[in-house]
Each structure stands twice: as C-alpha cells, then as structure tokens.
Amino acid sequence: MLSRRLFSLANLRGTIPSDFHFVPDFFSVSEQRTLLSAALERLDAAGSRRFQKRRKNSRSKLNTAAAIYEAPLSELFLPDDCYEFLQVSPYLLCIWRRHTNAKFAFAEGHYDGVIHNYRETHLTSWPTAEFPGLVPALSRLQSVLPSSNIQTHLLHLASDGEILPHVDNVSASGRWILGVSLGSDRILRLESCANPDEVAEILLPSGSIYIQSDTVRYQYKHSILRNSAFANGAGQRMSIMIRVSPSYDRTIPNHS
Ligand code: OGA
Ligand code: MN
Numbered sequence: 001m002l003s004r005r006l007f008s009l010a011n012l013r014g015t016i017p018s019d020f021h022f023v024p025d026f027f028s029v030s031e032q033r034t035l036l037s038a039a040l041e042r043l044d045a046a047g048s049r050r051f052q053k054r055r056k057n058s059r060s061k062l063n064t065a066a067a068i069y070e071a072p073l074s075e076l077f078l079p080d081d082c083y084e085f086l087q088v089s090p091y092l093l094c095i096w097r098r099h100t101n102a103k104f105a106f107a108e109g110h111y112d113g114v115i116h117n118y119r120e121t122h123l124t125s126w127p128t129a130e131f132p133g134l135v136p137a138l139s140r141l142q143s144v145l146p147s148s149n150i151q152t153h154l155l156h157l158a159s160d161g162e163i164l165p166h167v168d169n170v171s172a173s174g175r176w177i178l179g180v181s182l183g184s185d186r187i188l189r190l191e192s193c194a195n196p197d198e199v200a201e202i203l204l205p206s207g208s209i210y211i212q213s214d215t216v217r218y219q220y221k222h223s224i225l226r227n228s229a230f231a232n233g234a235g236q237r238m239s240i241m242i243r244v245s246p247s248y249d250r251t252i253p254n255h256s
Helices: 029-046 049-061 064-069 089-101 136-144 214-219
Strands: 012-014 019-025 115-125 151-169 176-183 186-190 201-206 210-212 220-224 239-244
Touching: 029 136, 029 151, 029 176, 029 210, 029 239, 089 214, 151 214, 176 214, 210 214, 214 220
Parallel strands: none
Antiparallel strands: 012 201, 019 210, 115 151, 151 220, 151 239, 176 210, 176 239, 186 201, 186 220
C-alpha cells in the first residue's frame, strides 16, 4: 500500500472518502516525459493509417529535438485533429443515462458511452527497449501496487474529453484501481452512490497517482470533468489505469 497519504489543501474540495490514496508528485518531470512518450507510441501504433500519416506530417513541422527534452510536457501531444478520438453516439449515451438511474452505474468496459472524445488501448507490454528510463519508472510504480496480477489500460482524453460518473465494472476488475495522470491537469470527482451530496473533487496534476480501493472503489462513482470546469487545463491528458484482475480477487462486496 502507499506509504504516503498526502493531500495538499490546494488539491482538494470536499471530504475525501476512506480508501482513497493520492500522491500529487509521484513522478518527476523526466519520468512523466518517458511514460507519456511510451504511452503515445503504443496508442499511435494501434491507430489507423490515415491518422498515422497525419501525425507524421504534423511532426515534421515541429522541432522534435526541443519537443522531447526542453519543451513543456504538453508539447509531446500533437494537435487534437492528429488523433482519431472516439465520440459517443446518442444511442450509447441513452444507455448510459439509464445506468445512472440505477443505484450503481457500471461501466461495461468503456463502451457504453461513459467516456467522450478519447482513445484507449489495453497494454500487453511496454516498449522498454525504445525508452531507457521506462524500466526504473515502472518499477517505482510497481512498488506501490497493492497486489500483483494486473491489467493496464492507456486512456488518452482529447482537450475536450471527459469521463462521466461511473463505478468500474465489478466483474471486469477487482478491489483497487490505480490511475497515473500525465499531461493537462484535470479534476477527479468522487460521489457517494448512497448519498449524492457526499462529493469530493481532487485536482490531478501531471505526475500524480491515486488509488481507489474497497469503499471508494465500490461505493463511489468517479468522473473526470471537462476542461471547462476550471481555468488552467486546456490540453490533452493521458492516464495509465492499472487494475487488479478479478480472478485473483474474488471478494466482491454485496451492494444490496
Ligand atoms: C476509467 C477511469 C479515470 C482516469 O478508465 O474507468 O475512470 O483517471 N479513468 O482516467
Ligand atoms: Mn473508471
């Protein structure tokens, strides 16, 4: 478990539920650069040819040496129109609305419209050979995981991307979820399923990690607000989501 349970007051509004752990400055800027570059590389490789070409054209217009070592982290992202972000159809949105009327809103993967303007991939391996700093950064991350047998997802939100309130599918993963935030700041909102007035909002800076486990994982909905919710986060955001596999964690609580 995380050795630090830190909240700087500037990061927080409301009362944080128990079982939520947050380290605002877990990764250094150079670790963030490495993780973000590797994550973009993996997502880009999975994308369509048309967009790969667009990215190539866009990159050739940039000064890539500066973009990698000196420019702000946000410049590792190309403009939004270089990525094939998925939108959500009205039909899927309608299904999501029905979920929210239930006591618990579960995300069926992400395919029921909980996320808008995003791309994602399930990660089977990191490109460690291409990014020398990756192994030490990942092993630091590994040292704070509550258990092994994990699944990793990369989730890239467009500048206007958002994640609507949901509880992660309880049959798809177990009792904890770790999120690494890279790129533009976003607000994570937690809302008690039993009492919607119990709300906490946490500002997630680039390089921060959080863990939702047990109570907060099962009894709170979480969402990532759109950029318009606050002033200084107009860009794209990557999250590395790590979850424990359900088959290694059979103790799913009964919500009824
Ligand atoms: C998710 C999710 C939160 C984040 O992928 O289910 O809620 O921090 N992500 O990106
Ligand atoms: Mn989620």
